[in-house]
Amino acid sequence: MAVNCRRCREAPAVIDIPHHQLSLCAPCFLKHCRDQVQRTIDAHKMLEPGERCLVAVSGGKDSLAVWDILLDLGYPADGVYLGLGIGEYSDASAERARGFAAKRGARLIEVDLATELGFTIPEARGAGRSSCSACGLSKRHLLNRVAVENGYRVLVTGHNLDDEVAVLFGNVMRWDLPYLARQYPTLPEREGFARRVKPLVRLSERETAAYCVIRGIDYIIDECPMAVGNKHLMYKELINALEEKQPGAKYHFFLGFLDRVHPRLEDVGEEDRAGLRPCVRCGSPTIAEVCAFCRLADRSRNKKARRRKRQRVAEEEAPGVPAGPGPSHPEPAGGSRAPHR
Numbered sequence: 001m002a003v004n005c006r007r008c009r010e011a012p013a014v015i016d017i018p019h020h021q022l023s024l025c026a027p028c029f030l031k032h033c034r035d036q037v038q039r040t041i042d043a044h045k046m047l048e049p050g051e052r053c054l055v056a057v058s059g060g061k062d063s064l065a066v067w068d069i070l071l072d073l074g075y076p077a078d079g080v081y082l083g084l085g086i087g088e089y090s091d092a093s094a095e096r097a098r099g100f101a102a103k104r105g106a107r108l109i110e111v112d113l114a115t116e117l118g119f120t121i122p123e124a125r126g127a128g129r130s131s132c133s134a135c136g137l138s139k140r141h142l143l144n145r146v147a148v149e150n151g152y153r154v155l156v157t158g159h160n161l162d163d164e165v166a167v168l169f170g171n172v173m174r175w176d177l178p179y180l181a182r183q184y185p186t187l188p189e190r191e192g193f194a195r196r197v198k199p200l201v202r203l204s205e206r207e208t209a210a211y212c213v214i215r216g217i218d219y220i221i222d223e224c225p226m227a228v229g230n231k232h233l234m235y236k237e238l239i240n241a242l243e244e245k246q247p248g249a250k251y252h253f254f255l256g257f258l259d260r261v262h263p264r265l266e267d268v269g270e271e272d273r274a275g276l277r278p279c280v281r282c283g284s285p286t287i288a289e290v291c292a293f294c295r296l297a298d299r300s301r302n303k304k305a306r307r308r309k310r311q312r313v314a315e316e317e318a319p320g321v322p323a324g325p326g327p328s329h330p331e332p333a334g335g336s337r338a339p340h341r
């Protein structure tokens with residue numbers, strides 16, 4: 001028998017949210033999503049009323065959902081899309097981001113990683129880091145640069161509850177106190193760095209997907225082909241198995257961390273920050289002279305230059321014979337894959 005919405009008690013429910021003990025109809029669910037985002041923004045001082053912000057948009061459900069919700073809540077939110085150079089996957093993601101911007105009449109800034117940094121994510125692979133680690137580092141660096149250069153003081157990302165729980169789980173597994181101290185929905189603005197905020201941390205992946213379906217938002221469902229071996233995917237599988245047996249486990253784990261554990265890590269955070277100094281190249285905070293991003297960029301560009309040299313030598317030695325694989329296409333991948341924000 002169809003269950004009626006617990007809020008309006010009139011329309012049939014279309015989704016249940018176990019951790020809130022709610023079953024909601026479509027309009028009440030959309031209101032629930034907007035309320036959760038506004039509550040998160042207020043609780044963590046993410047945005048002033050009506051403050052302009054820049055949303056990092058990947059074409060996935062989370063980034064498009066947060067952009068849509070911010071616009072509906074009255075925030076003048078523009079988008080930024082980074083072309084990562086991941087073959088057809090990047091082409092399809094860009095189309096979704098452009099389609100959404102056109103439909104909502106919103107501004108979308110497009111930036112190409114290869115043009116800005118001199119390498120794509122497939123080209124950075126193997127330069128001392130996993131694809132996702134190189135990608136995360138490059139995105140953080142470039143998104144901040146785009147925000148600051150375009151006069152935005154706030155950068156919004158679409159990290160949802162499941163993402164934050166997986167990161168928290170990984171940090172707890174290693175008891176990495178500095179990382180735990182840094183894990184918070186708002187990272188304050190500093191000289192040369194925009195404030196970074198995550199307004200979706202109270203909404204699960206299931207909720208953001210349902211939000212997009214109900215709102216008719218066309219998002220990329222295919223998963224990134226470069227995420228093979230991503231540890232967070234393994235953590236998500238484990239946590240989903242736990243959530244099935246114990247509904248609400250994710251929500252209480254993360255919210256409990258923010259309320260009860262994070263405030264006790266203030267000293268760790270201060271100690272961590274005291275050890276940081278600006279990177280001599282880009283000014284990012286680092287414990288070394290040159291930051292992890294600048295070292296990655298050097299390795300990736302050197303790797304690309306060496307490959308080009310090998311190709312040239314091979315072509316000179318055997319004219320007319322193709323010199324091995326092209327420069328930047330990811331291999332088709334099997335196994336576990338990462339969802340896209």
Ligand code: SF4
Pocket residue numbers: 084121131132133135136224225226227338
């Ligand atoms: S899964 Fe995400 S972080 Fe990993 S390479 Fe793809 S886009 Fe980058």
Ligand SMILES: [Zn+2]
Pocket residue numbers: 005006007008009010011024025026027028029
């Ligand atoms: Zn209702």
Ligand SMILES: [Zn+2]
Pocket residue numbers: 279280281282283284290291292293294295
């Ligand atoms: Zn640097």
